[in-house]
Amino acid sequence: MENDFEELRKRMISTAKEKIKLNYESEEYALIQAINAYNEAVKSQNLFYERLTEWYGLYFPEINVSSPKALASLVLILNSDREIGREAIESAIGDASKAESIEKKLKDSIGRRMGDEERNVVIEYAKLLLEISDSIDKLELYISAASQRLLPNTAYLTDDKIAAELLSKAGSMERLATFPASTVQLLGAEKALFKHIKFGSKPPKYGVIFKLPEVTNARKDIKGRIARLYATKITMALKADYYTKNFIAEKLKVDIDNGIKRITSSPVKEKPTRQYDSNRQGHGHGRKFDGKKRFNRRR
Numbered sequence: 001m002e003n004d005f006e007e008l009r010k011r012m013i014s015t016a017k018e019k020i021k022l023n024y025e026s027e028e029y030a031l032i033q034a035i036n037a038y039n040e041a042v043k044s045q046n047l048f049y050e051r052l053t054e055w056y057g058l059y060f061p062e063i064n065v066s067s068p069k070a071l072a073s074l075v076l077i078l079n080s081d082r083e084i085g086r087e088a089i090e091s092a093i094g095d096a097s098k099a100e101s102i103e104k105k106l107k108d109s110i111g112r113r114m115g116d117e118e119r120n121v122v123i124e125y126a127k128l129l130l131e132i133s134d135s136i137d138k139l140e141l142y143i144s145a146a147s148q149r150l151l152p153n154t155a156y157l158t159d160d161k162i163a164a165e166l167l168s169k170a171g172s173m174e175r176l177a178t179f180p181a182s183t184v185q186l187l188g189a190e191k192a193l194f195k196h197i198k199f200g201s202k203p204p205k206y207g208v209i210f211k212l213p214e215v216t217n218a219r220k221d222i223k224g225r226i227a228r229l230y231a232t233k234i235t236m237a238l239k240a241d242y243y244t245k246n247f248i249a250e251k252l253k254v255d256i257d258n259g260i261k262r263i264t265s266s267p268v269k270e271k272p273t274r275q276y277d278s279n280r281q282g283h284g285h286g287r288k289f290d291g292k293k294r295f296n297r298r299r
Contacts, residue, residue, distance in 0.1 A: 028173045031146040035164035038139040041132055048129040056122060059114045062105040065093055069133035074102075079119050097159065125210070132237040153237035156228070156249035157213060165208045177242035184238070185209060185231035209234075214260060221262050229259045 051067035056063060065071040072140050073092035078084060084106070090099035113123070125175055140161075147160035150173065154163040170176035177237040179187075186193055188207030196203040205224035209215055209231060233252045240248050 019237070026173070027146055028150055028167060029166050030166045031143065031150060032145065032171070034139055034143050035161065035168050038136065038143060039165075041136050041139060043221065045129065045132045045136060046124070048132060052122075052125060052129055055125070057111075059111040059122075060106070060109050061104070061111050065098075065196070068095065068103050068129055072129040072133065073125040076123060079108075079114075079123055079126075106145070151238070151241045152232055152247060153240045153249040153252070154249075155229055157234055157237050157252060158209075162208055162211055166238075169208065173238075177238045179235065179238070181231040182233045185227055186234050214256075219262070219268070221268060222266070226260060227262050229256060235247070 045068050049071060052068075052071060052075065053065075056071075058076070063071075063074070065074055067202040070093040074089065077088050077092050084103075085184055086096075086099050086103045089102050090096050092104075093099060105153060117150070127205075132180075142162050144160040147163045151163040151167065154166065166184065166187055167173060167176055170179065186204055186207045187209075189204035190207075192201075192204035195201050207261035210223075211228050212230060215223055215227050215230065233256050237252055240246050
């Protein structure tokens with residue numbers, strides 16, 4: 001009896017392992033990890049960039065480079081053993097006019113003199129920033145390729161990174177494909193949604209979809225409508241990506257463009273103004289509305 005039970009236990013464990021292995025065979029889980037790694041790497045890059053800008057500003061306060069990778073490359077060139085010329089600076093930042101300006105400012109810089117020990121530490125820090133930037137570039141290439149393989153319709157309507165972020169928020173393609181348009185629209189806005197439910201704040205109108213230029217650059221009064229339009233078509237694209245594998249994105253894109261034209265051509269809606277009767281008596285009447293909503297917090 002005990003031997004039978006032990007044999008059954010081994011078979012169940014073996015079956016569970018096979019199912020787990022089969023579930024993780026799909027590339028979607030690698031894409032989820034890649035987009036999460038990308039977002040974390042971008043945050044780290046920004047922190048390193050801010051620190052290096054402030055740090056190297058002690059020695060060269062006139063430096064003004066907006067790209068983290070360009071800044072790291074420039075710091076390495078300025079502290080290399082070779083002769084510093086305009087061509088070397090231009091190769092780092094990719095801007096001839098700015099390279100000329102930096103070359104002139106180097107001669108009359110008011111920064112403090114850098115010691116050898118400080119130089120070595122700054123160089124190592126710049127190398128770290130450069131490595132992070134290179135890793136981000138490689139992650140972008142993989143995310144783009146993987147999104148095109150797994151979510152061709154969705155990536156066509158949005159872009160590779162937004163498609164990957166939607167997948168990351170859902171957790172799997174199967175789950176993402178079953179979401180209604182309203183859920184897809186709010187993916188990435190979970191905190192704002194819970195805040196609305198708990199405290200009565202304004203409900204969110206979009207999540208990850210807000211990164212789309214058509215939503216970001218739209219008029220304030222129609223952002224939500226455009227986000228809803230996109231969410232509806234993205235939902236169709238997701239189902240095609242997961243179930244039918246048919247490429248229908250071109251037709252969906254035409255529908256989106258037509259819908260955006262229709263929405264943007266609509267007149268601007270003016271917000272209704274509240275009318276107060278100063279003659280009425282009672283608590284709250286006769287006071288001017290200051291535009292701020294007040295909510296009674298539940299206790």
